[in-house]
Amino acid sequence: MKLKEEFIAHDAGTESLLVPTGAAGWAGVVRGNKTFGAILELLQEETTEEAVIAAMRERFDAPEGAIESDVARALDELRKIGALVE
Amino acid sequence: MVDTYRIAGAVVRVESLHADVHTLCRRYRFEGEPDFTVLTSQADIDFERERSEAAETAEAAAERGERASSDGYLETLAVYRKIAEAMPARDAVLVHGSCVAVDGSAYLFCAPSGTGKSTHARRWRELLGERAMMVNDDKPLVRVTDGGAIAYGTPWDGKHRLSSDVAVPLRAVCLLTRGDGNHIGRLAAAEAYPALLRHVYRPLDPAALALTLALVDRMVARVDLWRLHCTKGIEAAEVSFSAMSGGEFL
Known part of the structure; x- marks a missing residue:
């Protein structure tokens, strides 16, 4: 899976944004924290949920299950707005 | 129909199917080499019609009147969309x-x-x-x-x-x-x-x-x-x- 090219990730300082182009079928803005921003960064290239979780574990120190839960929630949100190619 | 305008410091040549956009832009006419050219087609006009219909209620469309759905009017929107697409590269x-x-x-x-x-x-x-x-x-x-x-x-x-x-x-x-x-x-x-x-x-x-x-x-x-x-x-x-x-x- 990968982020569709019609969705642009943007670091807006205190939060991470995902913004669709005018051609995407959805016109909102997704706002998230730095963890969400890191997930978006990993989704710039073709990857899998397991690979995203593994990369996040290397980058962040988090309690057991927290990263898995953050990644699952983010992917769920991205699927809802049609932002992923799978 | 062709004319050239200066809009936000950019010289834009507009080649259109209808006259409306040139009437709209007449105060911005400019003699000079264009920085870029905007060309419109019937497909661009149809795209604007789809966008307009999707964005507003039937009631709002009726209130805006027939002119708002004419090809000439929709072409003015298509021209501005193309200009707006080109402008980020010009800051x-x-x-x-x-x-x-x-x-x-x-x-x-x-x-x-x-x-x-x-x-x-x-x-x-x-x-x-x-x-x-x-x-x-x-x-x-x-x-x-x-x-x-x-x-x-x-x-x-x-x-x-x-x-x-x-x-x-x-x-x-x-x-x-x-x-x-x-x-x-x-x-x-x-x-x-x-x-x-x-x-x-x-x-x-x-x-x-x-x-x-x-x-x-x-x-x-x-x-x-x-x-x-x-x-x-x-x-x-x-x-x-x-x-x-x-x-x-x-």
């Missing part, structure tokens, strides 16, 4: 808002359609008389450079046709919401960014959108940012002008 973005200039500084009011941007800008004109000049009542272009932001009048200036062919340093952006009273406060850049983004044209082209997002970053770092809760009365203009300009209106 400019289209912002949906009403922009007023007072004493050499521009103030841009943004809000969802129907909130009262134009009404508020009209209150500024009532309050300030000849000191206030409309830069553009609907869709100004804003160029963002290291030196600051500049608001430009364009021919796409809303149903009241209020604009001037001017370039004015943009001092402040104000996000407007309708309320029972009038109060205004400053916004931090991080808070303003996603809110302002809702009023900035989103290019169809991903590369142009990435440039747009970077330009909005620079814009929020270079202008004063405000949120105004306001009524429709003249008191709202008194509150916003005093705060945003730091000046007197008497």
Whole structure:
């Protein structure tokens, strides 16, 4: 899976944004924290949920299950707005 | 039909199927080598028709009348869309808002359609008389450079046709919401960014959108940012002008 090219990730300082182009079928803005921003960064290239979780574990120190839960929630949100190619 | 115009500092050659866009842009005619050319086709017009129909209710469409769905009118939208797509590469973005200039500084009011941007800008004109000049009542272009932001009048200036062919340093952006009273406060850049983004044209082209997002970053770092809760009365203009300009209106 990968982020569709019609969705642009943007670091807006205190939060991470995902913004669709005018051609995407959805016109909102997704706002998230730095963890969400890191997930978006990993989704710039073709990857899998397991690979995203593994990369996040290397980058962040988090309690057991927290990263898995953050990644699952983010992917769920991205699927809802049609932002992923799978 | 072909003619050339200077819009927000860019010389644009427009080759259209209908005359409407040339009538709309006549005050911006310019003799010179174009920086880029905008060509429209029936497919561009049909695209605008689909977008317009998807964006508004049947009731609103009927109210706007037959002219609003004519090919000539829709082509004016198609031309501006193409200009707006090309502008981020020239450091400019289209912002949906009403922009007023007072004493050499521009103030841009943004809000969802129907909130009262134009009404508020009209209150500024009532309050300030000849000191206030409309830069553009609907869709100004804003160029963002290291030196600051500049608001430009364009021919796409809303149903009241209020604009001037001017370039004015943009001092402040104000996000407007309708309320029972009038109060205004400053916004931090991080808070303003996603809110302002809702009023900035989103290019169809991903590369142009990435440039747009970077330009909005620079814009929020270079202008004063405000949120105004306001009524429709003249008191709202008194509150916003005093705060945003730091000046007197008497």
